[in-house]
Amino acid sequence: MPELPEVEIIKNNLSDYLVNKTFHSIKVFTSKLRYKIPHNLAESVKNQRVTHISRVAKYIIVSLDNNYALLIHLGMTGNFLINTKKKNQKDSKHVRIRFVMSDESKIDYVDIRKFGFFKLVTPQKNEIRKLLAELGPDALSDEFNTNYLQNTLKNRTVNIKSALLNQKIVGGIGNIYASEALFRAKISPITESKKIAKDKIKISDLVSSIKFILNDAIQVGGSTIKDHKNMKGESGYFQYKFNVYNRENMECNDQNCDSKIKRIVQTGRSSFYCEKCQKTGSR
DNA sequence: AGCGTCTCCTGCTTGC
DNA sequence: TGCAAGCAGGAGACGC
Numbered sequence: 018m019p020e021l022p023e024v025e026i027i028k029n030n031l032s033d034y035l036v037n038k039t040f041h042s043i044k045v046f047t048s049k050l051r052y053k054i055p056h057n058l059a060e061s062v063k064n065q066r067v068t069h070i071s072r073v074a075k076y077i078i079v080s081l082d083n084n085y086a087l088l089i090h091l092g093m094t095g096n097f098l099i100n101t102k103k104k105n106q107k108d109s110k111h112v113r114i115r116f117v118m119s120d121e122s123k124i125d126y127v128d129i130r131k132f133g134f135f136k137l138v139t140p141q142k143n144e145i146r147k148l149l150a151e152l153g154p155d156a157l158s159d160e161f162n163t164n165y166l167q168n169t170l171k172n173r174t175v176n177i178k179s180a181l182l183n184q185k186i187v188g189g190i191g192n193i194y195a196s197e198a199l200f201r202a203k204i205s206p207i208t209e210s211k212k213i214a215k216d217k218i219k220i221s222d223l224v225s226s227i228k229f230i231l232n233d234a235i236q237v238g239g240s241t242i243k244d245h246k247n248m249k250g251e252s253g254y255f256q257y258k259f260n261v262y263n264r265e266n267m268e269c270n271d272q273n274c275d276s277k278i279k280r281i282v283q284t285g286r287s288s289f290y291c292e293k294c295q296k297t298g299s300r
Numbered sequence: 301a302g303c304g305t306c307t308c309c310t311g312c313t314t315g316c
Numbered sequence: 317t318g319c320a321a322g323c324a325g326g327a328g329a330c331g332c
Contacts, residue, residue: 019325019326020325020326023325051308051309051326051327051328075326075327090326090327091326092308092309092325092326092327093309093324093325093326093327094309094310094311094324094325111310128309129309129310129311130308130309130310130311130324130326131308131309131310132308132309132310132326132327133326172301172302173302173303174302174303175302175303175304179303179304182326182327184326184327191325191326192324192325192326193325194325240325242324242325262325284303284304284305285304285305285306286324286325286326287323287324
């Protein structure tokens with residue numbers, strides 16, 4: 018579910034809610050998510066104040082008073098929800114971890130498919146730095162620009178759609194926004210990456226399309242396909258602005274185009290595009 | 301190094 | 317209606 022815009026929204030919600038609050042306790046309801054949950058998670062954050070929350074690509078970093086940090090990835094179905102249940106109400110399903118703050122407010126980490134993860138990062142072994150070194154620049158950062166992308170793609174034979182999903186090339190783009198950005202840039206998803214890299218204007222179009230789509234999605238609260246919601250449980254509505262994603266056989270939204278949106282599978286994932294509007298050749 | 305395939309887990313949708 | 321198969325937004329391990 019969550020790509021960069023959804024993670025950004027969740028991060029902002031978490032910041033509003035958690036910064037300067039202190040953890041009272043943590044209840045863990047599952048032995049493992051994607052990875053085993055650190056056994057010392059609860060004791061390491063207990064009585065620690067949240068100093069800062071940030072986002073890099075699809076990762077959320079919760080920094081604590083004692084210089085520890087929680088590195089969080091939401092996988093496909095992870096989310097944080099404010100727990101507002103009354104005493105006799107049942108817990109919502111799939112709550113994997115519950116954070117109880119010292120003011121008695123509760124935040125639930127909910128993750129149906131358990132592909133998310135929590136890592137405890139100690140000040141000594143800085144896993145965050147290690148992770149960032151392996152990750153490409155965040156799609157909304159200044160480091161992700163025309164020169165960088167052109168250089169990175171110039172020897173790549175993989176199709177451009179799969180390249181955009183590769184977090185080592187660029188951080189934060191997932192399956193939805195890859196298709197939407199390629200539509201906006203009028204580039205076919207099956208184009209070989211290095212072919213696009215030869216055309217600086219195309220690369221520049223692609224970079225600005227990616228940034229535009231991601232920012233646009235953040236503005237409207239992200240995309241709610243199945244279950245992305247903000248912490249209060251409100252849905253986003255970028256899904257109503259999709260031009261191609263999930264629109265197989267529907268009419269292309271381009272005013273001058275009478276073609277229908279096509280769905281193909283690339284490296285095991287759906288890609289949606291308009292064959293007429295999105296070209297593989299040079300302009 | 302770069303690329304393609306497979307896998308983790310659960311729920312929803314689709315088709316018989 | 318019931319059931320099984322197929323699909324899903326992510327990323328890492330593995331083999332070539």
